[in-house]
Amino acid sequence: AQSVTQLGSHVSVSEGALxxxxxxYSSSVPPYLFWYVQYPNQGLQLLLKYTTGATLVKxxxxxxAEFKKSETSFHLTKPSAHMSDAAEYFCAVSIDNQGGKLxxxxxTELSVKP
Amino acid sequence: EAGVAQSxxxxxxxxxxSVAFWCNPISGHATLYWYQQILGQxxxxxxxxxxxxxxxDSQLPKDRFSAERxxxxxxxxxxxxxxLEDSAVYLCASSPGLxxxxxxxxxxxxLTVT
Numbered sequence: 001a002q003s004v005t006q007l008g009s010h011v012s013v014s015e016g017a018l019x020x021x022x023x024x025y026s027s028s029v030p031p032y033l034f035w036y037v038q039y040p041n042q043g044l045q046l047l048l049k050y051t052t053g054a055t056l057v058k059x060x061x062x063x064x065a066e067f068k069k070s071e072t073s074f075h076l077t078k079p080s081a082h083m084s085d086a087a088e089y090f091c092a093v094s095i096d097n098q099g100g101k102l103x104x105x106x107x108t109e110l111s112v113k114p
Numbered sequence: 115e116a117g118v119a120q121s122x123x124x125x126x127x128x129x130x131x132s133v134a135f136w137c138n139p140i141s142g143h144a145t146l147y148w149y150q151q152i153l154g155q156x157x158x159x160x161x162x163x164x165x166x167x168x169x170x171d172s173q174l175p176k177d178r179f180s181a182e183r184x185x186x187x188x189x190x191x192x193x194x195x196x197x198l199e200d201s202a203v204y205l206c207a208s209s210p211g212l213x214x215x216x217x218x219x220x221x222x223x224x225l226t227v228t
Contacts, residue, residue: 004156032214043118043205043219044157051214090156099169099212100145104156 002027002093006105014113019063019078021108023091026072032094033074034102035065039087047089050074061085086112116140118220120206126226132194135223139187139208145169146183147217148191149205157205163189164212196227 007022025031032051036044048059055067065076074091088109092102119138127133139146144165149157160179162169165186174181178197183189193200203222209215 009154036219041221043207043221044217045219046216049214049216092156094214099162099164100209100214100217101147101159101162101170102157102217104158106154106156 002031002095002103004091004093004103004105006089006091006108008108009106010109010111012111012113013081015083016080019076019081019085019110021076021089021091021110023065023074023076023105024072025074025091025093027093027095029095033065033067034092034094035059035063035074035076036090036092036104037087038090038107044090047076081110081112083112083114086110118206118208118218120204120220120223122223123221124224124226126228127196129198129227130195132192133196133225134193135191135204135206135225137189137191137206137220139189139206140218142210143208143218144186144211145209145215146189147207147209148181148189149207151203151205151222153202160191160204169212193225196225198227201225201227 003026005024034049035047050067058064091105146163148160151157161171163183181191205222206220207217209217
């Protein structure tokens with residue numbers, strides 16, 4: 001069975017500092033990997049996704065993530081945090097033969113201090 | 115392009131009462147998902163439709179939850195009778211088809227069962 005683990009339910013950074021949100025997955029077959037962001041009282045919005053090809057994926061708002069098969073990881077990074085990045089971030093995995101359903105991690109709340 | 119619409123946004127009911135949620139996906143999207151998001155957790159898939167057929171309802175508590183998408187467009191999720199543990203945000207998402215497509219999420223319905 002597939003699963004996703006996000007290390008750290010809360011991460012706090014200063015404005016301008018590096019953002020690093022960790023995600024590890026478990027899958028017996030090649031996975032598709034996603035990062036979604038959720039702002040308060042809103043639905044989820046796709047930041048980026050990995051399906052095949054280049055392992056370094058760039059997304060919206062300056063975020064990027066690198067798929068590392070040997071480490072079963074898909075960590076999300078941003079070089080310089082902005083106050084508007086404060087939100088809940090979810091890593092998710094999807095398997096090709098399961099119709100596209102997403103299995104989410106428990107989420108990481110990112111706080112950005114001025 | 116209009117996004118995924120959900121109503122109501124908020125609902126408070128007493129345990130053992132019934133409740134229904136409505137979702138209208140993005141026009142042309144064949145695949146529709148209902149997720150349950152309990153506070154502090156990532157969303158969990160309840161049911162997935164492809165047009166008006168069910169693809170996956172393995173996580174749907176069928177003794178109390180039901181869902182339909184009769185005309186392959188909008189969908190209704192019902193809970194009868196509700197339990198305290200059903201308090202959660204119910205998210206509807208849609209995508210163009212089966213597979214690792216981006217899922218577009220609605221704002222969700224926040225259900226409180228007292």
